[in-house]
Amino acid sequence: MTVESSAARKPRRTAAGKAGTTGTKAGTTAGRTGATGTQRTTRSTARKSTEPELVQLLTPEGKRVKNAEYDAYVAGITPEELRGLYRDMVLTRRFDAEATSLQRQGELGLWASLLGQEAAQIGSGRATREDDYVFPTYREHGVAWCRGVDPTNLLGMFRGVNNGGWDPNSNNFQLYTIVIGSQTLHATGYAMGVAKDGADSAVVAYFGDGASSQGDVAESFTFAAVYNAPVVFFCQNNQWAISEPTERQTRVPLYQRAQGYGFPGVRVDGNDVLACLAVTKRALERARNGEGPTLVEAFTYRMGAHTTSDDPTRYRGDEERLAWEAKDPILRLRRYLEASHHADEGFFAELEAESEALGKRVREAVRAMPDPDHFAIFENVYADGHALVDEERAQFAAYQASFADEGGH
Amino acid sequence: MTVESSAARKPRRTAAGKAGTTGTKAGTTAGRTGATGTQRTTRSTARKSTEPELVQLLTPEGKRVKNAEYDAYVAGITPEELRGLYRDMVLTRRFDAEATSLQRQGELGLWASLLGQEAAQIGSGRATREDDYVFPTYREHGVAWCRGVDPTNLLGMFRGVNNGGWDPNSNNFQLYTIVIGSQTLHATGYAMGVAKDGADSAVVAYFGDGASSQGDVAESFTFAAVYNAPVVFFCQNNQWAISEPTERQTRVPLYQRAQGYGFPGVRVDGNDVLACLAVTKRALERARNGEGPTLVEAFTYRMGAHTTSDDPTRYRGDEERLAWEAKDPILRLRRYLEASHHADEGFFAELEAESEALGKRVREAVRAMPDPDHFAIFENVYADGHALVDEERAQFAAYQASFADEGGH
Amino acid sequence: MAEKMAMAKAINESLRRALDSDPKVLIMGEDVGKLGGVFRVTDGLQKDFGESRVIDTPLAESGIVGTAIGLALRGYRPVVEIQFDGFVFPAYDQIVTQLAKMHARSLGKVKLPVVVRIPYGGGIGAVEHHSESPEALFAHVAGLKIVSPSNASDAYWMMQQAIQSDDPVIYFEPKRRYWDKAEVDPEAIPAPLHKARVVREGTDLTLAAYGPMVKLCQEAADAAAEEGKSLEVLDLRSVSPLDFDAVQASVEKTRRLVVVHEAPVFFGSGAEIAARITERCFYHLEAPVLRVGGYHAPYPPARLEESYLPDLDRVLDAVDRSLAY
Amino acid sequence: MAEKMAMAKAINESLRRALDSDPKVLIMGEDVGKLGGVFRVTDGLQKDFGESRVIDTPLAESGIVGTAIGLALRGYRPVVEIQFDGFVFPAYDQIVTQLAKMHARSLGKVKLPVVVRIPYGGGIGAVEHHSESPEALFAHVAGLKIVSPSNASDAYWMMQQAIQSDDPVIYFEPKRRYWDKAEVDPEAIPAPLHKARVVREGTDLTLAAYGPMVKLCQEAADAAAEEGKSLEVLDLRSVSPLDFDAVQASVEKTRRLVVVHEAPVFFGSGAEIAARITERCFYHLEAPVLRVGGYHAPYPPARLEESYLPDLDRVLDAVDRSLAY
Numbered sequence A, B: 001m002t003v004e005s006s007a008a009r010k011p012r013r014t015a016a017g018k019a020g021t022t023g024t025k026a027g028t029t030a031g032r033t034g035a036t037g038t039q040r041t042t043r044s045t046a047r048k049s050t051e052p053e054l055v056q057l058l059t060p061e062g063k064r065v066k067n068a069e070y071d072a073y074v075a076g077i078t079p080e081e082l083r084g085l086y087r088d089m090v091l092t093r094r095f096d097a098e099a100t101s102l103q104r105q106g107e108l109g110l111w112a113s114l115l116g117q118e119a120a121q122i123g124s125g126r127a128t129r130e131d132d133y134v135f136p137t138y139r140e141h142g143v144a145w146c147r148g149v150d151p152t153n154l155l156g157m158f159r160g161v162n163n164g165g166w167d168p169n170s171n172n173f174q175l176y177t178i179v180i181g182s183q184t185l186h187a188t189g190y191a192m193g194v195a196k197d198g199a200d201s202a203v204v205a206y207f208g209d210g211a212s213s214q215g216d217v218a219e220s221f222t223f224a225a226v227y228n229a230p231v232v233f234f235c236q237n238n239q240w241a242i243s244e245p246t247e248r249q250t251r252v253p254l255y256q257r258a259q260g261y262g263f264p265g266v267r268v269d270g271n272d273v274l275a276c277l278a279v280t281k282r283a284l285e286r287a288r289n290g291e292g293p294t295l296v297e298a299f300t301y302r303m304g305a306h307t308t309s310d311d312p313t314r315y316r317g318d319e320e321r322l323a324w325e326a327k328d329p330i331l332r333l334r335r336y337l338e339a340s341h342h343a344d345e346g347f348f349a350e351l352e353a354e355s356e357a358l359g360k361r362v363r364e365a366v367r368a369m370p371d372p373d374h375f376a377i378f379e380n381v382y383a384d385g386h387a388l389v390d391e392e393r394a395q396f397a398a399y400q401a402s403f404a405d406e407g408g409h
Numbered sequence C, D: 001m002a003e004k005m006a007m008a009k010a011i012n013e014s015l016r017r018a019l020d021s022d023p024k025v026l027i028m029g030e031d032v033g034k035l036g037g038v039f040r041v042t043d044g045l046q047k048d049f050g051e052s053r054v055i056d057t058p059l060a061e062s063g064i065v066g067t068a069i070g071l072a073l074r075g076y077r078p079v080v081e082i083q084f085d086g087f088v089f090p091a092y093d094q095i096v097t098q099l100a101k102m103h104a105r106s107l108g109k110v111k112l113p114v115v116v117r118i119p120y121g122g123g124i125g126a127v128e129h130h131s132e133s134p135e136a137l138f139a140h141v142a143g144l145k146i147v148s149p150s151n152a153s154d155a156y157w158m159m160q161q162a163i164q165s166d167d168p169v170i171y172f173e174p175k176r177r178y179w180d181k182a183e184v185d186p187e188a189i190p191a192p193l194h195k196a197r198v199v200r201e202g203t204d205l206t207l208a209a210y211g212p213m214v215k216l217c218q219e220a221a222d223a224a225a226e227e228g229k230s231l232e233v234l235d236l237r238s239v240s241p242l243d244f245d246a247v248q249a250s251v252e253k254t255r256r257l258v259v260v261h262e263a264p265v266f267f268g269s270g271a272e273i274a275a276r277i278t279e280r281c282f283y284h285l286e287a288p289v290l291r292v293g294g295y296h297a298p299y300p301p302a303r304l305e306e307s308y309l310p311d312l313d314r315v316l317d318a319v320d321r322s323l324a325y
């Protein structure tokens, strides 16, 4: 049985406080091996019995459920803020869909869709403060949105006009990082710097379930723990690393990884924006209070292909997706908003119009995106210059000029 | 308070079965974070309350204590076998001392002493079966001894005549590996192969407390867990990585690292040869039974310098060493042997003579070790040859010959 | 017998043959199983040989190469895939300090017949880290053999030979040529793995290349022929060892050499070839060995790669410059 | 003002000055704190600047460089120590894909003033992985600057400049010269970081080297002088960028060039220098550029290193061969 199918079976939490959370106290880890090997559970049965429950505040049906530990973190949330979260998710999904279709139209070379992960990204992204710093992978379009990065900036690298099209320091949102796991160390180092500065900012490092296997991620856990760095490791377990299910990366739930490094791990329903908000806020609060790192595993689902180059029909069936569609992050908040009368038809209609406008703006911006000047190859290789780059730039210029002279070769 | 000083305070286990052992069942990890950050224990108090106890069968005073979980693994041990373990430790220490003094005499370029770690190495080494395979670091002289590697072979690389002087397949004892952590992946791959072959052999990967921070070690945990490989990760936590105490590598006991990867971890008194034997046997049994990896943390102490190049007075005091000397692995077994009348004066006297003979043999062997032929540089770079190596060898030969011709340059 | 097939398919067939004929051969990597790899090079292999022979690994390149070393120690012959050139670096330590050196370290007792497959090079309009040519970073390291086929037939046979080799082989697959077709005859007698091949004879100048640039050099030779220049084109096939004898023989005839590769020129293969051939052919060369390759800059975004990569004009420009001496 | 001191001490003094004058400067690495590093290069710094400025790290090189990048993003200027040359490879991915490329990736928005100190080279009778010269593996990568001082004064000043540089600098310390003394004047006006220096003028042949081999070349020039040969010795000081103008100027005068480094010749620095200088000085060279360096083999055990490393005889042999053309 796979992690995701089992989770699909029981989407609701029962005992609020302790579900899916591990602490750092060794004294309380009573799990132990029996005296003889044969007593031990086999892998698959262990799997079944260890399936953890999720921190959840909103059921897939949009019902608000109580949680003793986390309610406090969303207690003061206003209807307007709830509508804001909904708007964030809808616009992010719209933006994402537009990018996917722009790829199909040949305007982008590639797109990595976040479809299905809106709640994990908006919930965590909205939990951050302006002075916090975020280290994304290549799929955090929703977090970028929360950080105020203009979404059209995200498209440059997918169109192939740059390798990262924004100033990370404008919004404290680092460039997308493609080499899996690398950014978790940057985040940890940055957080070490925050602590050195005596600031009470915090850092969020995003990574995927696949990334959890990279040595760099493990090393970032070690550094963060040893230096007690104010960093939240936010793992979106979307069940897949391209074609590999999470069980190719771990045989126990990922949030438990943290415990072995001496900091808490928690699994949250990644399709529940409220729960993601609350859990991330709590983790950030710990960081700010000097209590060190937390690992958050947002249990969610990559509804689309890995990227537009991927063909998921080769490795997974439709049933899985259908099961997850029933837990759609946007739908559940809409149900809640409607049931609680926090949003009316006008709101939804207006948002629809705003979505369309965003789509149009993105479309136009992409099409208007100029190809970079060819001399850009030689720019920014070094901050202080480099003789060889200068020489090659000059040769390139002379070479280019030779065509002009000859009127073509 | 440091890990080692706290452990020094309570060398005995109380509740046998569960001490210092973590299982893989998530359901039983009740440790959790409180609802608010301020509730959480601070690092140092967490430290105190989480100090795990060790699996111990022999106290420092040489008293045999019962252990419900592990007694079975040493139940059938005969007095002769006990004397054998003692002999192994004494001879290993003697060999080690000889090597240290050979380094001082300039016969070796360097030596990495195992002083203090004899029990961890002999206990675990003697737990292995002939068909098991061992992947050492650079300090496993005692394990090499158990595997039947002639100790003089270990000296080649420290003398500088080779980079590894034995055939790993003769004794299923891989070459010493200097790059920290690398060998844990080799061990895991080898174990994957054992499983593929359907053999019931097992593999032991040795590494240090410092090594636990390397990404490679974490990746080996992931691979071993995911493929359920028959490998025992044997970490000798000797409290120091050169000048860095273990708290520079982790803020919780190292054996707990395993739990986050989904396999059991256990901390054993690394100065108790019986406990090391039992715990390793149990872990090997699990591996053979298809129950996958185990992490064993042998809590011990590097009594000497990191290597002969190191000066530990720069970073640690004498008190620490004195406290650990009271827990000496050889002394405690001797006390037990004497108290239980398993060994008489004759045995100890004979062993003393054997030790001296070993020292002499090692001394002579090292002094007789010839420098390698200079053409060895070009040997074994490739198994199937390489044109450039051939060319450079020929040039080297011609160059050498030119001196002969000219009678010197 | 011979069949026309794309290079990706030829490698697939070669892997299939190896899996079939030697039970010790394993395929390992990210997404190599059900998906058949992102380029489908391992397509269908897991289905036919099972999960124990064709292994989807955790996402950890050091782990992939490190465990492959362990499997080789156990007697297996792993063929590991690195998904893209830019992702080999997490495995670099295992490759350089372990895979390359264990044979020597063991005084020849241990053999590590591991093949590391790396789809490499640009020209496919990809995002960062998906278009690099890091072969020089491996060639400098003793203990490794480095090859790169330029066509489907070589891809097939060189893979057979790489798997049979008792040395670790880094097998660079020119991804932009994956879909180029050529005749593959599974019953042919292959050329030795580390020998260069003259793919076009000529008298005025030698173009030396490997992998993706061979085709470009052939096109350049065609274009030059129209201008009456006779270029010899050498497919080096192997970067370590490098068949200097073949280059020397050609240069002694043509007296001029241009080396072409995608990798940056600075400290690239062309430097080694230029240095050594200049030493060997000092009195034959009528012009300095010229190099055409990437600039000393990170591989640029897709919309700039045309300017970064060697193309017909840049090769011909170098040819003209050489002939002008 | 000027004081005679060993190179290790000069680097220590330079680090101390940097810590003193810029609160953003940090020292990081394994054992750099209380122990002062295995070579005592950071001796006393933690005592004087505290654990928050001089940081003992976990034993994980990728983590060291990766967190240094993060600290640089936060405005710090980390100087990280890799304990020995052979242990830089676990950090290679972070260096090559992140440290080297982030400035370009961010279109210049992000600067990473990180210095990676690597004690390198052989001649100290050490065990495996403690005597390697991997500079070529970094020089091929755009975005990095590579320097290596040959004497205490340069070591002092080049460290100052490396720390002040807004680019990542790999600072290779020739460990066998750590104990060689020279005058260091902390009030001097230093030469530019990336310019070569003529350390001995000559007319018959140019010897070019950097780091540990400069002293050897000076000795060779002395020996050659006794035989009536006038050798010019160039201390390159920087491997990337490489001061080709200086080499060219020298070669245009002497018409002969021998490059000496400890690293293997194959794909080493000498290849790049030979290729480029041959192109620049084609009509000046009376002999091919010759290279003296390590063989294509793993660095050998200590008792063989004398045969592996360039020595006086091998340099003079190359000089003779060059002059014989």
Ligand SMILES: Cc1ncc(C[n+]2csc(CCOP(=O)(O)OP(=O)(O)O)c2C)c(N)n1
Residues within 6 Å of the ligand: A139, A178, A179, A180, A207, A208, A209, A210, A211, A212, A238, A240, A241, A242, A302, A306, C030, C059, C061, C083, C087, C090
């Ligand atoms: C070091 C490295 N290896 C391989 C890849 C190729 N790759 C890109 S995304 C991906 C899967 C990542 O899975 P996960 O971490 O779960 O993130 P997700 O894509 O699901 O968001 C792989 C293997 C890479 N980018 N970097």
Ligand SMILES: Cc1ncc(C[n+]2csc(CCOP(=O)(O)OP(=O)(O)O)c2C)c(N)n1
Residues within 6 Å of the ligand: B139, B178, B179, B180, B207, B208, B209, B210, B211, B212, B238, B240, B241, B242, B302, B306, D030, D059, D061, D083, D087, D090
């Ligand atoms: C990758 C790597 N980095 C650094 C070193 C240098 N070094 C050798 S031993 C050592 C400390 C190892 O500590 P630990 O793992 O605890 O083993 P111990 O020496 O205590 O047995 C270090 C840093 C190395 N050998 N490899």
Ligand SMILES: [Mg+2]
Residues within 6 Å of the ligand: A208, A209, A210, A236, A237, A238, A239, A240, A241, A242
């Ligand atoms: Mg994923």
Ligand SMILES: [Mg+2]
Residues within 6 Å of the ligand: B208, B209, B210, B236, B237, B238, B239, B240, B241, B242
């Ligand atoms: Mg240790």
